[in-house]
Amino acid sequence: MSSTEVRTQRLETGTSLIPTLPGSYYTDPEIFEREKSRIFQRNWFAAARSTDLPEPGSFRAVDVGGESVLIVRGRDRKLRAFLNVCRHRGARLCMADSGSVRRSLQCPYHAWTYGLDGSLIAAPNLSSMNDVNRDEYGLVGVALREWLGAVWVCLAEEPPSFTDTVQAAVTARLGDAGMIEEWGIDELVVGRRITYDVKANWKLIVENFMECYHCATIHPELTEVLPEFAEGYAAQYFVGHGAEFGEEIEGFTVDGRPGFDRIDGVDDEHDRRYYAITINPQVFINLVPDHVIFHRMYPKAADRTVIECDWLYTKDVVDSGADLSKSVELFHRVNQQDFDACERCQPAMSSKAYVDGGVLVPSEHHIGEFRDWVVRALAD
DSSP states (O other): OOHHHHHHHHHHHOSSOEEOOOGGGGTOHHHHHHHIIIIITTSOEEEEEGGGSOSTTEEEEEEETTEEEEEEEOTTSOEEEEESOOTTTOOOSOOSSEEEOSSEEEOTTTOOEEETTSOEEEOTTGGGOTTOOGGGGSOOEEEEEEETTEEEEEOSSSOOOTIIIIIHHHHHHHSOTTGGGGGOGGGOEEEEEEEEEESSOHHHHHHHHHOOTTHHHHOHHHHHHSGGGGGTOOGGGSTTOOEEOOTTOOSSSTTSOOOSOOOTTOOGGGTTEEEEEEETTTEEEEEETTEEEEEEEEEEETTEEEEEEEEEEOHHHHHTTOOOHHHHHHHHHHHHHHHHHHHHHGGGGGSGGGTTOOEEOGGGTTHHHHHHHHHHHHOO
8 A cells, every 4th residue: 555545545534534554564474574674674773772782892683674783892892783694604693692702703603703893804724715805704784873872773785864864753753853862861871671572563563652542541550640641642743742740740650759860951841741752663762850761672573573671760870779660660561551452453453354454533643654654665
């Protein structure tokens, strides 16, 4: 279904409702294969947090659109990314998801050895093969950027502008290019990390995160802290708007009691407010005065998505050994409620009742922009 067809269907309904994607977009393995190559491999993908690789030799292997990408911190302390494939016979260099090496990466099959900068530095009998250009047989590099404390990679031969895609998505949501810098996210520390394995298509999860039509139904704790969400309008529906805490609420915690001191850079205008940001195709960021919640999605199959969620606090808060449980529990419950809803929807995506998809109500119309983005990305 092209974006033109989507708009035509909207006109034909003659109502305020507009169509979603057809059900097959959430179930068809062939569509998921196209998404891997045309969405996840062509766009900037938040693969890890920079602090996950603390020392020279630290590495992390991440699946990006079906390719294993190896992120390594070099001896110069710079991060670099490579395809996790030996140039000799194609063996995977690192089978572990993360770890550390001393000075080099060695293929366990034939012992071809690479420097932390990806260069080929040794191999059995290599010295006798004088015609082999070592520069040609280094690891295949992957574009890498660091921003907001995250490691972003892109497998495209010519990556899209980071400014015009990732950073523009944040600006479009907040209405101010510099506002997110108030939180100093690159300096925050992971206080808690929870990994969720969700039996649902990644697009269902994005669509769920972007709207709050469901909030009054399944998020009692969240709507207690953010009463306006009970009205069905998500913060993302309005550019620059942050949902305000309830009058009796003292902090973004599961019981509304005080959390921690406000992050130094956050000004009065953004205090006692919640901001949610979606960065296509796989990042959600939640900003509250005393911490940040950063989700990274790793789509695994048409009906399975792994989500790594970090709760980020100032170093002082984490180093103090403060009890983070009330703070973490609020959005952990929100995540569980959301992912349960997505898993409830997934089986119905293959139903005859959903062959042509469903509909979006007025408060969900901004999800139509995401739908159109997917359609354009998958178009021949």
